[in-house]
Amino acid sequence: MARQPIGDILLKVERITLSFGGVTALSDVSFTVREREIGAIIGPNGAGKSSLLNVINGFYHPQDGQITYKGTTRSKVHVHEAARTGIARTFQNIALFKGMSVLANLMTGRNLKMKASILEQAVYFGRSKREELAHRDYVEEIIDFLNLESVRKIPVGRLPYGVQKRVELGRALAAQPELLLLDEPMAGMNLEEKGDMCRFVLDVNEEYGVTIVLIEHDMAVVMDISDRVTVLNYGKLLAEGTPDEVRANKAVIDAYLGIAND
Amino acid sequence: MGGEFMFFIETTISGVMAGVMYSLVALGFVLIFKASGIFNFAQGVLCLFAALTLVGLMEKFGLPGWLAIILTACVMAGVAWLIERLVLQHLVNQDPIILFMATIGLAYVLEGVGDIVWGSDVKVLDLGIPQGAMDWAWDNWNLYVEKLEIVAAFVAALLVTVLAIFFQKTRIGRALRAVADDHQAALSVGISLRSIWVIVWTVAGIVALVAGIMWGTKSGVQFSLSLIALKALPVLILGGFTSVPGAIVGGLIIGVGEKWAEVYVGPLVGGAIENWFAYMLALAFLLVRPQGLFGEKIIERV
DSSP states (O other): OOOOOOOSEEEEEEEEEEEETTEEEEEEEEEEEETTOEEEEEOSTTSSHHHHHHHHHTSSOOSEEEEEETTEEESOOOHHHHHHTTEEEOOSSOOOOTTSBHHHHHHHHTGGGOOOOHHHHHHTOTHHHHHHHHHHHHHHHHHHHTTOGGGTTSBGGGSOHHHHHHHHHHHHHHTOOSEEEEESTTTTOOHHHHHHHHHHHHHHHHHSOOEEEEEOSOHHHHHHHOSEEEEEETTEEEEEEOHHHHHHOHHHHHHHHOOOOO | OOHHHHHHHHHHHHHHHHHHHHHHHHHHHHHHHHHHSOOOTTHHHHHHHHHHHHHHHHHHHOOOHHHHHHHHHHHHHHHHHHHHHHTGGGGTTOOHHHHHHHHHHHHHHHHHHHHHHHOSSOBOOOSOOOOSBOHHHHHHHOOOOBHHHHHHHHHHHHHHHHHHHHHHHSHHHHHHHHHHHOHHHHHHTTOOHHHHHHHHHHHHHHHHHHHHHHHHHHHOBOGGGGGHHHHHHHHHHHHOTTOHHHHHHHHHHHHHHHHHIIIIIHHHHTSOTHHHHHHHHHHHHHHHOTTOSSOOOOOOOO
């Protein structure tokens, strides 16, 4: 399937400042993502990459600046609102429901799509049951897509790290997101697992048309799969552009390799 | 058939029934533990509070039993809402031990409020639940079976079936388990922590009401009712803190074990085993199978 063209601006973060007490995590950071784009955020540890994701999905509320998502401008987003308007995410240190099976974990992703009321659910009858089965079908599709068939009934706590990362991606996908935030989806993986994950990310983008923002440390991966790269350093925007532009940017080279002393 | 054997049957039945009563209390603990990872110290007091409110409504306002039960259930939902508003909401993402401490405080507050509103004298709870010996068992088999305990067994079975389906098969059930596992991840998939907590505390409050009704009918509504929570502890250790069926099986084992121990081992060591047998059993169990019979084994990857 051919990739659909990149569209209009989906998310626009403007002049965000976020601080915790005396520590400034982000200062005056702006950042845009277009529909169906894969955007990468890179930067050294502590540069504010995760903080930026947390601002977008509403875990953190910035002190200053504004966020425009799908045409609505806000000074801060609430987590619930973010989830309802189609923002899903994964976490740097896998945050799955460890005691629950792969299937059940993915089903939680369908949470907001289910409509039956608590009373209907209490008796598990009629609409509640039909709904459950329909959503189950959708989730099984994702399980196929991510090659998780063999582990669907296993509690995720028992699975290897690389597979857990895939389950987490699956849970985010189950929510049918428009914007998918991936916090270091390939961290701690071996070469083969990284290759698989890259392919999944690209497939999600192509087949489901999902816009993706990812944080990643592996430069080869970042330069390979992203359309635009944003570089943060000490909470400030250092550079932004296509992978080639960023690769050639002097400030970026200095930040990553250190400034030459000669 | 020998009288000896009939006596054994009678002891067993009475053990089973006592076990069901323990299970009812343990159920409330399991619910909250499953959904929030909190050991709710206030569960016993919730039973007391529910029973007090029920009796109070019937005595002071002369309401019929069924209406008073519905109103009490509403009060318990209100209590759940208040708990979420005043306590839990401020403790999102805190360690379980901090939430546990909060429930200790909650227990004292609830007990105090119950005392102020409804008074501290022992009250009789009469909802028309049949009590006394079952006649046909007595006439035909010479067996003493308490009617109230049969009712309690039916109610418990019904509650467990409904709760088990609710937890395993529905979105809210799954959301409850998700919240117990990871607050942040639950938030990110759009589960509202606040409504989940209100729901689970309401359900725990209603289970407490049922337990309160049964115990209150059996031994009167008095402040020592909150101490039955202590008997629920060994039940939980046996059954596993996270398992609804475990609460029932654990209750039955404790109930029957207690009675057998009292009758058959008691005379050898001077009696009164019934009071501590459950705790010894729990202790032994902790050594062998710390997650309980049905509990989820905690796996930690290192």
